[in-house]
């Protein structure tokens with residue numbers, strides 16, 4: 198099932214669907230909803246699903262794509278581990294059927310391995326590669342990848358160059374405002390990245406040392422928007438169309454990327470896009486339609502990972518679906534503690550029904 202290499206071959210290219218005009222920023226802020234990354238690749242609408250390890254796997258990306266998203270990004274894939282086929286790594290880069298609007302995100306600290314991984318991802322049929330220079334986790338930073346690269350721009354640049362030299366598909370970058378308040382060097386990194394061929398940059402409006410504390414500073418992203426001509430995407434704490442509008446205004450960015458708030462609400466990206474860019478508004482499912490969607494997500498997870506891992510991975514999504522449905526605590530506990538997938542599926546209709554809402 199997780200046949201890296203086979204699945205992607207049948208992804209139809211959903212490119213060239215929109216006409217793009219002269220400059221990205223003018224289009225995104227004025228005429229409409231198209232970002233041109235290269236002559237061959239446009240993204241529309243510029244409202245994207247953020248990469249989230251353990252969350253944005255193929256079943257979830259697929260669901261979000263079906264509601265509508267200009268781009269969905271895979272979980273971060275460690276380059277060397279992927280090339281060496283370490284268990285679990287290649288599944289993260291799976292593209293699935295029918296969705297060309299997926300970027301595979303690579304993390305790495307060695308130009309050789311990240312270049313090899315990029316070649317592999319392109320050969321598998323990906324249309325875009327994103328490089329992770331934002332992950333704050335100690336394990337990643339300790340290995341000198343993720344946001345640690347903000348403290349070593351020459352290494353960051355050599356990784357970017359290794360990827361852009363290895364592939365002909367567009368390469369993008371995701372990072373933070375800087376390492377800490379005394380090193381807010383995202384604009385410098387963005388300028389160097391643009392010169393090295395990066396086609397779009399996403400900025401999470403926090404520093405590495407903030408991890409996820411405080412609020413994302415959308416206004417601080419403006420320094421990056423004003424430093425480069427490539428599209429800039431604002432990220433961090435965007436949970437509604439109102440937030441997205443404000444983030445775009447304050448940051449001067451060309452689009453937004455939404456992470457945590459999409460958990461349990463796979464339609465949120467499409468809702469934001471409809472509000473900001475006038476694309477087709479999704480109908481958030483309720484009642485029977487919601488139950489069917491959640492059951493389908495559950496089954497997709499079991500099919501993708503196998504029952505044992507699948508039932509564990511999907512549990513956090515079930516928790517978010519139940520948060521959104523305001524499921525009563527006892528019912529919630531029953532669903533989340535049930536080990537048998539068939540019994541979980543039998544409980545889902547009740548758990549998501551209004552009678553089991555918390556008082």
Ligand SMILES: Cc1cc2nc3c(=O)[nH]c(=O)nc-3n(C[C@H](O)[C@H](O)[C@H](O)COP(=O)(O)O)c2cc1C
Pocket residue numbers: 247248249250251252271272273302329330331332371401432433434435454455456457458
């Ligand atoms: C559980 C989790 C996993 C994440 N994994 C990744 C990742 O693999 N790559 C990455 O660039 N960012 C990762 N992020 C950061 C998100 O992409 C995003 O930048 C951050 O959550 C802020 O956006 P949000 O407030 O919309 O969630 C992760 C965040 C969370 C919460």
